[in-house]
Amino acid sequence: MARDPIAVPEERMRDADRSQSTILAAARDEFAECGLGGARMDRIAERAGLNKRLIYYYFEDKEKLFQAVLEQAYRDIREEEIKLHLLELEPAAAVRRLIEFTWDYYLAHPEFMTLLNSANLHKARHLAGSERARELNSPLVETLAAVLERGRREGKFRGGVDPVQLYVSIAGLSYFYLSNNPTLSAIFGRDLLAPKARSERLSHMSDVILGYLLRS
Amino acid sequence: MARDPIAVPEERMRDADRSQSTILAAARDEFAECGLGGARMDRIAERAGLNKRLIYYYFEDKEKLFQAVLEQAYRDIREEEIKLHLLELEPAAAVRRLIEFTWDYYLAHPEFMTLLNSANLHKARHLAGSERARELNSPLVETLAAVLERGRREGKFRGGVDPVQLYVSIAGLSYFYLSNNPTLSAIFGRDLLAPKARSERLSHMSDVILGYLLRS
Amino acid sequence: MARDPIAVPEERMRDADRSQSTILAAARDEFAECGLGGARMDRIAERAGLNKRLIYYYFEDKEKLFQAVLEQAYRDIREEEIKLHLLELEPAAAVRRLIEFTWDYYLAHPEFMTLLNSANLHKARHLAGSERARELNSPLVETLAAVLERGRREGKFRGGVDPVQLYVSIAGLSYFYLSNNPTLSAIFGRDLLAPKARSERLSHMSDVILGYLLRS
Amino acid sequence: MARDPIAVPEERMRDADRSQSTILAAARDEFAECGLGGARMDRIAERAGLNKRLIYYYFEDKEKLFQAVLEQAYRDIREEEIKLHLLELEPAAAVRRLIEFTWDYYLAHPEFMTLLNSANLHKARHLAGSERARELNSPLVETLAAVLERGRREGKFRGGVDPVQLYVSIAGLSYFYLSNNPTLSAIFGRDLLAPKARSERLSHMSDVILGYLLRS
DNA sequence: AATGAATGAGATTTCATTCAT
DNA sequence: CATGAATGAAATCTCATTCAT
Numbered sequence: 001m002a003r004d005p006i007a008v009p010e011e012r013m014r015d016a017d018r019s020q021s022t023i024l025a026a027a028r029d030e031f032a033e034c035g036l037g038g039a040r041m042d043r044i045a046e047r048a049g050l051n052k053r054l055i056y057y058y059f060e061d062k063e064k065l066f067q068a069v070l071e072q073a074y075r076d077i078r079e080e081e082i083k084l085h086l087l088e089l090e091p092a093a094a095v096r097r098l099i100e101f102t103w104d105y106y107l108a109h110p111e112f113m114t115l116l117n118s119a120n121l122h123k124a125r126h127l128a129g130s131e132r133a134r135e136l137n138s139p140l141v142e143t144l145a146a147v148l149e150r151g152r153r154e155g156k157f158r159g160g161v162d163p164v165q166l167y168v169s170i171a172g173l174s175y176f177y178l179s180n181n182p183t184l185s186a187i188f189g190r191d192l193l194a195p196k197a198r199s200e201r202l203s204h205m206s207d208v209i210l211g212y213l214l215r216s
Numbered sequence: 217m218a219r220d221p222i223a224v225p226e227e228r229m230r231d232a233d234r235s236q237s238t239i240l241a242a243a244r245d246e247f248a249e250c251g252l253g254g255a256r257m258d259r260i261a262e263r264a265g266l267n268k269r270l271i272y273y274y275f276e277d278k279e280k281l282f283q284a285v286l287e288q289a290y291r292d293i294r295e296e297e298i299k300l301h302l303l304e305l306e307p308a309a310a311v312r313r314l315i316e317f318t319w320d321y322y323l324a325h326p327e328f329m330t331l332l333n334s335a336n337l338h339k340a341r342h343l344a345g346s347e348r349a350r351e352l353n354s355p356l357v358e359t360l361a362a363v364l365e366r367g368r369r370e371g372k373f374r375g376g377v378d379p380v381q382l383y384v385s386i387a388g389l390s391y392f393y394l395s396n397n398p399t400l401s402a403i404f405g406r407d408l409l410a411p412k413a414r415s416e417r418l419s420h421m422s423d424v425i426l427g428y429l430l431r432s
Numbered sequence: 433m434a435r436d437p438i439a440v441p442e443e444r445m446r447d448a449d450r451s452q453s454t455i456l457a458a459a460r461d462e463f464a465e466c467g468l469g470g471a472r473m474d475r476i477a478e479r480a481g482l483n484k485r486l487i488y489y490y491f492e493d494k495e496k497l498f499q500a501v502l503e504q505a506y507r508d509i510r511e512e513e514i515k516l517h518l519l520e521l522e523p524a525a526a527v528r529r530l531i532e533f534t535w536d537y538y539l540a541h542p543e544f545m546t547l548l549n550s551a552n553l554h555k556a557r558h559l560a561g562s563e564r565a566r567e568l569n570s571p572l573v574e575t576l577a578a579v580l581e582r583g584r585r586e587g588k589f590r591g592g593v594d595p596v597q598l599y600v601s602i603a604g605l606s607y608f609y610l611s612n613n614p615t616l617s618a619i620f621g622r623d624l625l626a627p628k629a630r631s632e633r634l635s636h637m638s639d640v641i642l643g644y645l646l647r648s
Numbered sequence: 649m650a651r652d653p654i655a656v657p658e659e660r661m662r663d664a665d666r667s668q669s670t671i672l673a674a675a676r677d678e679f680a681e682c683g684l685g686g687a688r689m690d691r692i693a694e695r696a697g698l699n700k701r702l703i704y705y706y707f708e709d710k711e712k713l714f715q716a717v718l719e720q721a722y723r724d725i726r727e728e729e730i731k732l733h734l735l736e737l738e739p740a741a742a743v744r745r746l747i748e749f750t751w752d753y754y755l756a757h758p759e760f761m762t763l764l765n766s767a768n769l770h771k772a773r774h775l776a777g778s779e780r781a782r783e784l785n786s787p788l789v790e791t792l793a794a795v796l797e798r799g800r801r802e803g804k805f806r807g808g809v810d811p812v813q814l815y816v817s818i819a820g821l822s823y824f825y826l827s828n829n830p831t832l833s834a835i836f837g838r839d840l841l842a843p844k845a846r847s848e849r850l851s852h853m854s855d856v857i858l859g860y861l862l863r864s
Numbered sequence: 865a866a867t868g869a870a871t872g873a874g875a876t877t878t879c880a881t882t883c884a885t
Numbered sequence: 886c887a888t889g890a891a892t893g894a895a896a897t898c899t900c901a902t903t904c905a906t
Contacts, residue, residue, distance in 0.1 A: 015868095015869070016869065019869080019870085034253060034337075035251050035252070035254070035334070035337050036254065037250060037251050037252070037253030037254030037255075038251075038252065038253030038254075038337075040895090040896075041896075041897060041898085042895090042897090050871095051870060051871050051872080052871090052872095052897095052898090053870075053871060053872080053900090054869080054870060054871080056897090056898065056899080057869075057870075057871095061897080061898075062897070062898090114337055116396060116399060117333045117337065117395070118251070119398070120395060120397070120398050120399050121250075121251050121254075121330055123398045136402075136403050137403050138403075158427070162416070164404060165416070165417065166420075168392060168393055168400065169389055169421070169424055171392055172388045172389050172390075172391065172393060173385055173388050173389070175388065175391075175392045175396075176384060176387055176388030176392055177384055177388060179333070179336060180332060181336070182335070183332060183335055184384065186352075187352050187354075188353065188380060201381065204378065204382075204385070205385070208385055208424065208425070209424070211374070211427060211428035212423065212424045212428045213427075216432035232886070256878090256879075256880090257879075257880060257881080258878095258879080258880090266888095267887060267888045268880095268888090268889095269881090269882085269889085270886080270887060270888080272880090272881070272882080273886085273887085277880080277881080278881095447891095448889075448890065451890080451891085466685060466769075467683050467685045467766070467769050468685070468686065469682060469683050469684070469685030469686030469687075470683075470684070470685030470686075470769075471685075472874095472876095473875075473876060473877085474874090474875080474876090482891085482892095483892050483893080484876095484877090484892090484893095485877090485879090485891075485892060485893080486890080486891060486892080488876090488877065488878080489891075489892095493876080493877075494876070494877095548828060549765045549769065549827070550683070551831055552827060552828050552830050552831050553681075553682075553683050553686075553762055555830045568834075568835050569835050569836065569837075570835075590859070594848070594852065596836060597848070597849065597852040598852075600832065601821055601852070601856055604820045604821050604822075604823065604825060605817055605820050605821070607820065608816060608819055608820030608823045608824055609816055611765070611768060612764060612768050613768070614767070614768050614771045615764060615768050619784055619785050619786075620785065632810070632813070633813065636810065636817070637817070639860065640817055640856065640857070640860045641860075643806070643859060643860035643861075644855065644856045644857075644859035644860045645859075648864035663865070664865070667866090688899090688900075688901090689900075689901060690899095690900080690901090698866080698867095699867045699868080700901095701867060701902090701904095702865080702866060702867080705866080709901075710900095710901065710902090866906105867905100868904105868905095868906095869904080869905085869906105870903080870905100871901105871902085871903075871904090872900105872901100872902095872903105873899105873901095873902105874898105874900085874901105875897100875898080875899065875900085876896105876899085877895105877896080877897075877898090878894105878895085878896065878897085879894090879896085880892105880893100880894095880895105881891105881892085881893095882890105882891080882892075882893105883889105883890080883891070883892090884888100884889095884890085884891100885887105885888085885889095
C-alpha cells in the first residue's frame with residue numbers, strides 16, 4: 001500500500017524475471033536428467049516450487065521451454081569463455097588453458113552435455129531459427145585461430161591447423177569421456193571419475209593436443 | 217494350448233526368430249530417433265509391421281526391450297571390430313585404420329551413438345548387471361595395447377601411452393563431431409557432413425593422433 | 433476355447449462395432465446437450481459406460497468424434513425420410529405429410545437441431561470434405577419437386593415454386609419454433625410445448641404452406 | 649484506495665462506460681463466434697484490448713457476462729424494431745416490410761442468431777429471471793396483431809391468424825436459412841448468400857407469407 | 865480504474881500395458 | 886504364433902478466476 005508508484009512495475013518485473021529464471025533452472029535440471037522425452041512438466045513445476053500453469057504462461061509449451069533452456073545454457077558457457085583471456089598467455093599455455101577450461105566446465109556442468117545430446121537427438125531443430133544459431137557460436141574459435149597463428153609465427157606450432165577442427169577435437173576429447181562415463185566406467189570396470197583417473201585424463205588430453213601441435 | 221512342440225518347430229522357430237529380429241530392428245530405429253523417453257511402443261509395432269502385443273510377448277517391457285537393443289548394438293559393432301586384424305598391419309597403419317574404422321562405423325550407424333547417449337542419460341543402468349558389461353568391452357583395447365607396444369619397441373611411437381585413454385580419444389574425436397553434427401553445423405553455418413568436410417575431418421583426426429604418437 | 437475359428441473375428445467385429453455405436457450415441461447426447469465446446473470427453477465415456485481411452489482409439493479426437501456424430505445424425509434422418517413414400521399421396525396430402533414429418537422428427541430428435549447449430553456455429557467445417565456433403569443432401573428435395581410439379585399439372589398448386597426454397601421454409605417453420613423454444617416460451621410467458629400449443633403450431637404451419645401453394 | 653469520488657467522476661465515469669461497452673462488444677463477438685462453451689475470457693480481453701481482470705471487475709463472471717451480452721442484443725434489435733412504424737403502412741406493405749426487416753437484421757447481425765442458439769442450448773437459463781424476460785418481448789407482436797386485424801377488416805387478409813404464430817413463422821423463414829447457411833450451402837452445393845440467392849429467398853418468403861395471408 | 869502475476873481444478877490426449885481369443 | 890479390443894495412470898495443456906499492487 002502507499003508504495004512508491006514508480007517502484008511498482010520494477011518490483012513486478014523482478015518477480016516475473018525471478019519466476020522465469022527459477023523455472024528455467026528447474027527445467028534445465030529436469031531436461032538434463034531425463035532428456036526431452038523423459039522430462040515431466042509436473043516435476044519441473046515442483047522443482048521450481050511454482051505453479052505448473054506459470055510455466056505455460058511464460059514459456060508456452062514444453063518444446064519452447066526446452067529451447068529457452070538450451071539458449072540459456074549457451075549463454076552461460078559463453079559468459080565463462082569470455083573470462084578466459086587466452087590472448088594474454090603464451091600459445092602453448094593458452095591451448096592448455098582451453099583444454100583445462102573445457103574439461104572443468106563439462107565436469108562442473110554435466111547438464112550441458114545432456115542438453116546438447118537432446119538437442120542433437122532432435123536434429124537441432126530447436127535452433128533452427130538460424131538467426132539465433134550464429135549468436136551461439138563460440139568466440140573461442142576466433143581466439144583459438146589467433147593463438148594458433150601466433151604459435152606458428154613463433155615457430156612453436158605446426159602450421160595448417162584448422163581452428164574449427166581443433167576446437168571440436170578439444171571439446172570431443174572431454175565430452176566423450178564425460179558424457180559416456182557411465183557406460184565407459186561399466187565397460188572398463190573402473191571409476192573414470194575417481195580423482196586419479198581425472199588427472200590422468202586431463203594429462204592425456206593435453207599430451208595429445210600439444211603433442212600434435214608442438215614442433216619438435 | 218499345450219500344442220505338440222515337435223509338430224512344426226522349425227518353421228515356427230524361424231518365424232519366431234524373424235519376428236524377434238524384426239522387432240529388434242524396429243525398436244533400434246525408434247529408440248535411436250526418439251530416445252528412450254520419446255520412443256513409442258505403438259510406433260515400434262507399426263515399424264515392425266507386427267502386433268504390439270507381440271513385443272511384450274518377446275521382450276516383457278519397454279525397458280527390457282531397450283536393453284536388448286543396446287546389447288544387439290554392441291554385438292554388431294564388436295562383430296565388425298573383429299574383422300579389423302590390426303595386428304597384421306604396421307603400428308602407424310594400424311592406428312590409422314582404427315581411426316578410419318571408428319569414423320566409418322559411426323557414420324554408417326548413427327543410431328549407435330544415440331543409443332549410447334540414451335544409455336548414458338540413464339546412467340547406464342541397462343548394463344548394470346556387471347556380468348554383461350564386461351562382455352561388451354571391446355577387444356580392440358587389448359589389440360591397441362599390442363600395437364602401441366610394438367610401435368614403441370620399434371622406436372616409432374612415444375612410450376607411456378595408456379591404450380584405454382587413446383581408445384577413448386580416438387572414439388571421442390569422431391563421436392563428438394558426428395553425434396553433435398546438427399548443432400555444430402548450425403553454429404558454424406556450414407554442412408559438416410559434406411564430402412569435403414568429411415575427408416578434412418578424417419585427415420585432421422589422423423594428424424592429431426599420429427602427430428601425438430609418432431616420435432619425430 | 434475350441435470356438436469356431438470363423439466366428440471369432442465376427443464376434444470381435446461385433447464388439448468393436450457395438451462399442452463404437454455406444455460411444456456415438458453417448459457423444460450425440462453430450463454434444464446435443466452441451467454443444468461442441470461444452471461437451472466433455474469424460475462425460476461421454478461415462479455415458480457410454482466405456483473407457484475414455486477407447487473413444488480416442490476409435491475416433492481419434494473430439495473434433496472427429498463430433499464429425500462422426502454429425503454424419504450419423506444425417507444418416508438417421510435420411511433413413512426415416514426414405515420411409516415417407518410421398519409420391520404415393522395426393523400432392524396436398526404429400527405436402528401436409530412432409531410438414532408433419534418434419535415437425536415430428538424435430539420434436540422426437542431435438543438433438544438433431546442442436547447438433548446442426550453446433551455444426552453451423554463452426555461454419556460447417558465438419559463437412560468441409562465436399563464429397564461427403566452431397567451424400568447428406570436430402571432425397572426429399574427431388575421428391576418435393578415431383579410433388580410440386582404434379583400439383584401444378586393437376587391445377588391444384590401454383591407454379592414457379594422452387595422446391596429447395598420450399599423445403600427450407602418447411603424446415604424453418606418447425607426448426608425455429610422448436611430450437612428456440614426455451615427463449616420463446618420465456619418471452620411469451622407460455623409453454624409452447626404444451627399439447628394444445630403443439631397442435632396449434634402444426635395447424636398454423638400447414639395453413640401457411642398450403643395457403644401459399646393451393647390455387648384458390 | 650478510498651479516493652475522492654467527486655474528484656474526477658465524469659472523465660472516469662466516461663472511461664468506465666467506454667470500457668464496459670468495449671468489453672460487451674468484444675464478448676458479443678467472441679460468444680457469437682465460439683458459442684458460450686467455446687468462448688475464452690482471455691480472447692475477450694484481447695479483443696477488447698483491456699485487462700482480463702477488468703472483465704471480472706465489471707461483469708463478475710463469464711455467465712453474467714453472457715447474460716449481459718444477450719440483453720444488449722435484445723435491446724439492440726428492439727431499438728431497431730421501434731423505428732419501423734408499421735402502422736403507418738397498408739397491411740400488406742406492413743407485413744412485407746416486417747419480413748424484409750427481419751431478413752435484413754439477421755443478415756446484418758448474424759451474431760444475434762448464434763447468441764440466441766447459445767441461449768437456447770442452455771435452456772434459456774440466462775433469462776430465467778422472468779421479470780427480465782417480458783421486457784424482451786417484441787413490441788412487434790402487438791403491432792402485428794393490429795396490422796392483421798386491419799387487414800382482415802379491410803377484407804384483404806384471412807381471419808383467424810394468430811399474430812404470435814405468424815411472427816414466429818416470419819422469423820423462422822429467415823432464421824433457418826441464414827443460421828444454417830454453412831450447412832445448407834454445403835449440402836446444396838451452392839452459395840446461398842450470393843446476391844441472386846438472397847433476393848430469391850426474400851421473394852420466396854414474401855410469397856409464402858402473403859400467399860397465405862391474402863384473400864384471393 | 866486498471867493490470868501483470870499467479871493458481872487450482874479440470875480438460876484433452878497419450879502411453880505402456882493387459883485381456884481375451 | 887499372433888492380434889484387435891480395452892484400460893488405468895499419467896502426461897500435456899487449458900481455463901476461469903483471484904492476488905497484489
